[in-house]
Amino acid sequence: MEHLAAAVANLLRDLGDATVDRFLARWPEPALPVRPVEPSSLPVLRSLAPACAEGPPAAAPVLARLLALAPALAWRQTYGATEAPPGFLDRYGWTELIGLRGPVPATQLAVGFLLLGPHTTYPPHRHAAEEIYLPFAPASWQRGAEPWRDRPAGSPIHHAPWQRHGMRTAGSPLLALYLWCGGELAARSRFG
Numbered sequence: 164m165e166h167l168a169a170a171v172a173n174l175l176r177d178l179g180d181a182t183v184d185r186f187l188a189r190w191p192e193p194a195l196p197v198r199p200v201e202p203s204s205l206p207v208l209r210s211l212a213p214a215c216a217e218g219p220p221a222a223a224p225v226l227a228r229l230l231a232l233a234p235a236l237a238w239r240q241t242y243g244a245t246e247a248p249p250g251f252l253d254r255y256g257w258t259e260l261i262g263l264r265g266p267v268p269a270t271q272l273a274v275g276f277l278l279l280g281p282h283t284t285y286p287p288h289r290h291a292a293e294e295i296y297l298p299f300a301p302a303s304w305q306r307g308a309e310p311w312r313d314r315p316a317g318s319p320i321h322h323a324p325w326q327r328h329g330m331r332t333a334g335s336p337l338l339a340l341y342l343w344c345g346g347e348l349a350a351r352s353r354f355g
């Protein structure tokens with residue numbers, strides 16, 4: 164887990180992005196012991212190997228480690244069947260690597276991976292934390308009142324606290340790194 168976290172930090176540092184660097188300043192000390200997590204799986208994990216295979220070369224160290232460690236991680240969903248669109252929960256999930264619950268403890272930052280299957284829309288949602296996504300595949304993204312825009316792999320996407328955002332895949336899955344800081348790091352996102 165520490166090696167995956169270190170690979171993520173290297174990837175983010177190499178971006179040379181001022182906003183990403185502000186999140187990196189909250190990176191936890193590597194001396195903290197890894198926290199045991201109860202592994203859990205989700206149907207969307209069938210899309211993990213294809214998503215990792217399509218990632219940009221710069222992300223290869225991260226994606227290889229994630230694929231190897233995926234069975235030991237807790238894959239979760241924020242929404243229940245009554246609030247999610249039909250079919251969404253079959254093609255959506257996330258896991259926290261760093262944070263209040265993930266295997267690498269941190270109190271100022273949460274870092275994890277979001278996975279969406281092909282032909283999936285994650286409807287607009289919002290949360291208290293400020294956020295950066297680093298997508299590993301092209302997808303369509305919407306932020307605030309802006310129109311949907313195609314975004315490439317490897318380019319960070321920033322969301323201010325409570326700013327509405329959504330994403331949409333076409334024929335390929337979307338794996339994306341997320342970073343949260345500020346707000347209540349264990350608070351849930353809400354649709355709308």
Ligand SMILES: [Fe+2]
Binds near residue numbers: 290294322328352
């Ligand atoms: Fe978000």
